[in-house]
Amino acid sequence: MRGLNIAIAGCGPCGLAAALLLHRAGHQVTLFERFDTPRPIGSGLMIQPTGMAVLDQLGMLDDVLRRGSRIDRLFGKAEDRVVLDVHYAALRHRAMFGIGxxxxxxxxxLHEAVQRAGITVHTGRTLVDSEPVGAQRALRFADGETSIPYD
Structure with missing residues (x-):
């Protein structure tokens, strides 16, 4: 099977990870980002075991473990009532934990890995729609321009 020509909207963690996985699978990938410079938005997040599995497949889990903090339990109360009490050790796989x-x-x-892989990133491109072009789709941007067709 030939590699596909794939467009991804957004350079957030999901877009970057998807671009890396698709690129490594032999596809031509182009990222489109609405900001002039790709950058993180927000503060912290928690990576669950499924996300860690993806990062491990990308060869980045060790870096994430070094920069994050292990979470073994989530506990939350609303007034006097416990509304969340999750112990990762209680799950089937005792080695499970989260990462803050x-x-x-x-x-x-992720962004450094995308750059090292040579994946094209177009910045300042706000995606507003897409339109069919045969079996493919072209992206339409806020400035009225349309991209080449992508698979």
């Missing part, structure tokens, strides 16, 4: 990490740290790890 600042969004900028995760972004840096």
């Amino acid at each position: 990490i600042h969004r900028a740290s995760l972004f840096a790890i």
